Amino acid sequence: MNTLTDNTIMLKVKAGDLDKMSLLFERYHRPLYGFLYHMTYRREASEDMVQTVFYKMLKYRYTFTGEGEFVHWMYSIARNVLKDSARKSKLPMQQESVDDMADRIGGGTPADGQLEKKQAHRELHNAMARLNEDQREVLTLSRFQELKHQEIAKILNITEGAVKVRVHRAMQELKEIYVKMER
Numbered sequence: 001m002n003t004l005t006d007n008t009i010m011l012k013v014k015a016g017d018l019d020k021m022s023l024l025f026e027r028y029h030r031p032l033y034g035f036l037y038h039m040t041y042r043r044e045a046s047e048d049m050v051q052t053v054f055y056k057m058l059k060y061r062y063t064f065t066g067e068g069e070f071v072h073w074m075y076s077i078a079r080n081v082l083k084d085s086a087r088k089s090k091l092p093m094q095q096e097s098v099d100d101m102a103d104r105i106g107g108g109t110p111a112d113g114q115l116e117k118k119q120a121h122r123e124l125h126n127a128m129a130r131l132n133e134d135q136r137e138v139l140t141l142s143r144f145q146e147l148k149h150q151e152i153a154k155i156l157n158i159t160e161g162a163v164k165v166r167v168h169r170a171m172q173e174l175k176e177i178y179v180k181m182e183r
Contacts, residue, residue: 006070014061024070025054031145032078038140039082041129049085053078072154075141079155127177135170142167 004012006027012020029050036046056077057064064073128136141152142163149167153160 007066010057010061010064010070010073011066013058014064014066018058021054021058024057024074028071028074029054032074035075035078035140035145036082038128038144039133039136040085045085045089049078049081052081052085056081068154069151071147072151075147075155076157079137123178123181127174127181130177131170131173134166135173138163138166139170139174 004023006024009020009023013024032050032053033046036049037043040046040049053074057074060077064070128139131139138152138156141147141155142149147155149160149163152163156163158166
């Protein structure tokens with residue numbers, strides 16, 4: 001059953017087989033959490049937003065046509081949930097330890113006893129937090145979620161060329177922030 005494509009599963013959910021949503025949840029709850037966490041740096045809020053994304057996918061399942069990729073539709077919903085959450089909550093971003101973050105998002109935990117690697121992760125985390133929301137979003141999608149520029153273009157509703165430019169500029173800005181932090 002796990003060999004079904006995401007689109008096929010979502011079309012089954014759309015047709016009323018709501019139990020199939022658990023397959024999509026198993027596949028995507030961690031990547032969604034990682035995306036939302038990198039955008040907010042708030043653990044509990046990110047967990048809540050993941051639940052909201054899956055609720056909205058069920059609620060608005062009739063809008064899924066199957067013509068595009070499921071993941072594009074899902075991340076579009078996640079972006080809307082993120083924007084709604086930002087409008088409702090003006091809470092400052094909360095920092096958590098890099099080890100905690102890596103464990104929760106499944107992004108590869110730093111090796112035990114390797115202080116240098118932990119420090120590098122911490123510095124990258126702090127530099128990412130200093131980027132503006134658009135820059136952080138495009139880098140999170142491209143580097144942490146490992147989506148192709150074409151996929152990001154569909155999610156953000158912009159051209160592939162615009163994605164390439166945004167990723168390049170965000171990487172340049174991240175590099176500048178990182179260098180300033182080392183001084």
